[in-house]
Amino acid sequence: MRFQLSPEHRQFAATLHELLGGADTATTARAWAAGEHDRGLKLWRALADVGVFALLVDEAHGGLGASPVDLVVAFEALGYHAVPGPLVESAAVAPALLAGDRLTALAEGDLLATVAAPPEVPLALDADVAGVVLDLTGAELTGAGADPVRSIDPARRLFRVPGARAAECPAFDRGVLAVAAQLLGAGQWLLDTSVAYARQRRQYGRAIGEYQAVKHLLADVVTRLELARPLLHGAAVATGTFTRDVSAAKVMAADAAYLAARTALQVHGAIGYTAEHDLGLRLTKVRALAGAWGTGTFHRARVLR
Numbered sequence: 001m002r003f004q005l006s007p008e009h010r011q012f013a014a015t016l017h018e019l020l021g022g023a024d025t026a027t028t029a030r031a032w033a034a035g036e037h038d039r040g041l042k043l044w045r046a047l048a049d050v051g052v053f054a055l056l057v058d059e060a061h062g063g064l065g066a067s068p069v070d071l072v073v074a075f076e077a078l079g080y081h082a083v084p085g086p087l088v089e090s091a092a093v094a095p096a097l098l099a100g101d102r103l104t105a106l107a108e109g110d111l112l113a114t115v116a117a118p119p120e121v122p123l124a125l126d127a128d129v130a131g132v133v134l135d136l137t138g139a140e141l142t143g144a145g146a147d148p149v150r151s152i153d154p155a156r157r158l159f160r161v162p163g164a165r166a167a168e169c170p171a172f173d174r175g176v177l178a179v180a181a182q183l184l185g186a187g188q189w190l191l192d193t194s195v196a197y198a199r200q201r202r203q204y205g206r207a208i209g210e211y212q213a214v215k216h217l218l219a220d221v222v223t224r225l226e227l228a229r230p231l232l233h234g235a236a237v238a239t240g241t242f243t244r245d246v247s248a249a250k251v252m253a254a255d256a257a258y259l260a261a262r263t264a265l266q267v268h269g270a271i272g273y274t275a276e277h278d279l280g281l282r283l284t285k286v287r288a289l290a291g292a293w294g295t296g297t298f299h300r301a302r303v304l305r
Contacts, residue, residue, distance in 0.1 A: 001043055003218075003231075003234065003237060005069075005073065006194075008049075008193070009069065009070065009073045009253035010150050012050075012070065012073055013077055015050055015074070015274035016047075016050065016052075016073075016074060016077035016078070016143065017077055017080070017081075017179055018217050019047070019082065020043075020068040020077060020078075020080075020081035021081070022294075023043055023046070023081075023082045024083055025043070025083055025084075025209065026082065026278045027039065028083070028084065029083070029084045029155045029281055029291045030041055030083050030155075030281075032085065032153075032155050032157075033142035033154035033155040033159070035083070035128075035155075037119055037129050037260075039159040039229055040084055040085055041129075042062070042125050043048040043080050043083065044085060044109055044112070044248065045109050045110065045143055047078075047083075048108055048109025048110075049109070051081040051086075052074050052091055053090055053091050053106055053107055053109050054066075054094070054108075055070050055071055055074060055091060055107075056071060056091065056092065056174070057093075057095045057103050057106060057107040058103070059249050061100075061101050061103035061107060062103075062104045062107045062108060062150075062172075063095070063103070063107045064176050067236070067237075067300055068174065068177060068235075069233070069236040069237060070152075071091070071092055071104075071174070071177065071178060071181070071236070072177065072178075072181045072232055072233065072236045073181075074091070074181075075082060075087070075088075075091075075092075075178045075179075075181035075182050075185065075280070076158045076181045076182075076184055076188070077185060077186035077264065078182060078185065079181060079182030079183060079184065079185025079186040079189075079285075080186065080188055080189045081185075081189070081277060082186065082189070082278075082281045082282055082285055085111065085112070085126055085129075086112055086114040086125045086126045086129075086130055086157040086158075086177070087182075088112050088125075088175050088182070088292075089114045089115045089125060089130075089134075089177040090106060090111075090112055090113045090114075090130075090213050091173070091178065091249045092171075092174040092177065092178035093113075093136075093171045093172070093175045093178075093207060094106055094113035094115070094132075094134065094136075095135050096115075096169070096170060096171035096174065097115075097130070097136070097138040097171055098134075098138075100119060102132065108255035110211075111131045111132065112126070112129060112130040112131050112132075112166070113125050113130055113131065113133075113134060114130040114133050114134070114139060115133070115134050115135065115175070116133065116135055116140055116161040116164035117135050117136040117138065117164055117166045117172065118146050118164055118165075118166060119163075119166070120166065120172075120294045120295075120298060121166075121292075121293060121295060122160075122164075123149055123158035123159060123160060123161075124141075124158070124159050124160075124161045124164075125156060125157070125159075126156075126157050126159075127159035127161060128144070128148070128157065128159065129137070129143075135163075135165045135166070135167070136165065136167040136169055136172055137167050138168055139163075139165070141161045141162075141163055142162055143161065143162050143163070143189070144159040144161045145159050145160045145161075146159070146196050151288055152283065152284050152287050152288050152291075153284040153285045153287070153288035155281070155284075156283070156288050157286075164175065170242070171278070171303055172252040172293070173229075173242055173243055173246045174254075175293045176246045176247065176249075176250050176293045176294060176299070177232075177235055177249065177250075179250065179289055179292050179293045180232055180235070180246065180249045180250040180254070181199055181232060181253070182289055183250075183253040183256075183257040183286065183289050183290065184225065184228055184232055184253045184257065185255065186257050186260075186261075186282050186285055186286050186289070187221070187224075187256050187257035187260035187261075187286070188225060188252070189217065189229075189260075189282055190221075190257070190261055190264040190279075190286070191221050191222065191225060191260050191262040191263075191264075192302065193264065193278075193279065194218060194221070194260075194263060194264045194267040194268070195209070195218060197267060197268055197291070198213060198214055198218065198267055198295065202268070208267070214267060217266060218263065218267070219262045220259065220263070221256070221259055221263050224252075224255065224256035224259050224260070225260065226257045227252065228249070228252040228253045228255070228256040231245070231248050231249040231252045231253075232249040232252075232253055234249070238288075244302065244303055247294070247298075247299035247300075247303050248299070248303050249301040250293070250299045251296055251299050251300055251303070252292040254296055255296070256288070256290070257286045258287075258290055260286070261283050261286045261287070264282070264283070265279070265283065
């Protein structure tokens with residue numbers, strides 16, 4: 001099977017990149033990590049205006065009734081720009097769990113949703129700002145702790161929620177698919193930024209990108225990302241093998257993004273460790289997302305089964 005994104009998909013991606021490229025998402029992510037949500041909620045409304053949260057909501061409730069391919073296109077862009085918040089939970093998972101007016105509010109960006117479903121999703125992301133906390137049975141949960149659980153990614157504010165239950169359902173797989181797309185987008189940003197830095201950073205009178213060792217490092221990242229992308233797109237169009245394919249996509253996207261993160265840190269050197277550099281936002285996000293919605297061990301076991 002030969003799969004390519006349609007012109008409409010490419011235009012949707014271009015619209016999101018244009019919107020997010022001018023939104024200073026790095027500052028937004030840092031403010032979100034500090035518990036200041038105003039900038040993030042304003043960006044949330046802008047994303048709702050271009051249909052991100054309406055993608056998987058049916059047309060009867062004001063949604064677009066779109067496909068998982070549209071979801072993947074959106075989340076690659078969201079991952080590329082490190083947009084904070086319960087995006088996966090609101091755009092990918094909650095549309096399968098909510099009904100009625102809440103679906104309409106979700107599509108319009110008026111409702112933020114989050115999910116807890118142990119053991120693979122033991123903590124609810126941004127439960128302090130979400131309007132509804134759900135588990136995968138669709139039950140609404142209350143009693144989220146007042147204090148967040150620390151994540152390696154400061155912009156991921158996690159909360160314990162008692163009574164959450166897991167369930168084997170398509171909503172879980174949609175969450176996995178969205179996280180895989182986020183990882184691929186983050187990996188692509190890391191590659192693009194590393195290539196740009198390698199072209200302008202000079203040592204011993206030459207740009208470091210001219211050295212074979214650096215070229216090989218970056219070429220390895222390109223290869224891993226390009227091998228992961230067909231698995232991600234293949235999972236988005238899968239039918240009878242959806243569960244297997246989304247797990248395979250998550251494993252490959254996480255591995256590729258992790259390699260991109262390690263390589264970016266090698267290319268940038270000591271500046272990559274600084275909190276002020278935007279590289280740090282992606283390094284910590286990739287590390288956190290690699291284990292979100294199921295670890296690599298969990299998803300490899302699913303593929304094997």
